[in-house]
Amino acid sequence: MLDTPREQDFDEIAELASRICETPIAVVNLVGNGRQFFKAEVGLGVRETPLDSSFCARAILEQDFMIIPDATKDTRFDCNPLVTAENGLRFYAGALLKTAEGHPIGTVCVLDFKPRNLSDMQQTTLxxxxxQVMRQLELRRTLRERDEAQxxxxxxNAEIAHRMKNTLAMVQAIATQTLKGVTERDAVEALARRIAALGSAHDQLLQQDWTAASLEKVVRPMLLLHGDGGRIRASGPDIDLGPKATLSISLLLHELATNAAKYGSLSAPEGKVELSWTIDDTGEEPVLRMHWQESGGPEVNEPSQRGFGSRLIQMGLIGKGGVTKRWLPSGLVAEFEAAMSGVKAL
Known part of the structure; x- marks a missing residue:
């Protein structure tokens, strides 16, 4: 805190000390590195004075409090240049600033040019x-340590994200080379897109220290990829998802949008998708409910065979099911639900 700018919190403490103790001078004083620095002062007009002539240098050697009614009659200070000077100081009282470990770092002190004393109330207030000064200092240290940690x-996180992207890119390249001779190119492309969806989910988690991701931001990549011209409309409250739900929902939405683009409503020029979600808190435990409804596309029927993508969708929001699907003439309607405790779980 040495050499830091003035702050209102400390200025107000110095002002209050001056008023309550009825002294022309009050100081929030910090001692360190062979010098004393005034974090706040009233009546001095300077931010620092030499330590060798300081009253506070002596005060920090005391237990908790030091009071000098008349410095001219105190052998410790009667030769101090601050006392012997014309209109020199006569009175001093200082309450020690101590860390939680008991280390003295300065004082809150009041001074006067005439001999005097303080009442019990004034001493207690000092x-x-x-x-209060120590609480302010500790708060600032905690905030500084938090900012440094963040x-x-x-x-x-940036380094992890970089390495994760490199790793996923390498996995994608290996998969591409390994499957180069596979004739079913749709399967190869689907794998590549799933890897990309996982990468996007990882990016969202890394923005919040791998503890949570915003549902709106998880939905956004799917909208950017498939929702051109507002063909996918998404609505619902922003919710923080835990890591497992983030990965599950990212893959789920990717599969739904991919299927809609290949076989469902998004394969037709006028086709649309309505995606919405709510939190249902009418039961014993809040539940996240998500609704996917396609319209304007070709007539769809329930697939006779289930591929890997269908199994991913059937795993639901957190990998535990809770899925209802209906193939209506107007398009696929899918409902998903999961307890919020599972959605937010780490």
């Missing part, structure tokens, strides 16, 4: 103000 985490 000690209380000193504790900055380090952001660097780490």
């Amino acid at each position: 000690k209380v103000l000193a504790r 900055a380090q985490q952001a660097v780490l």
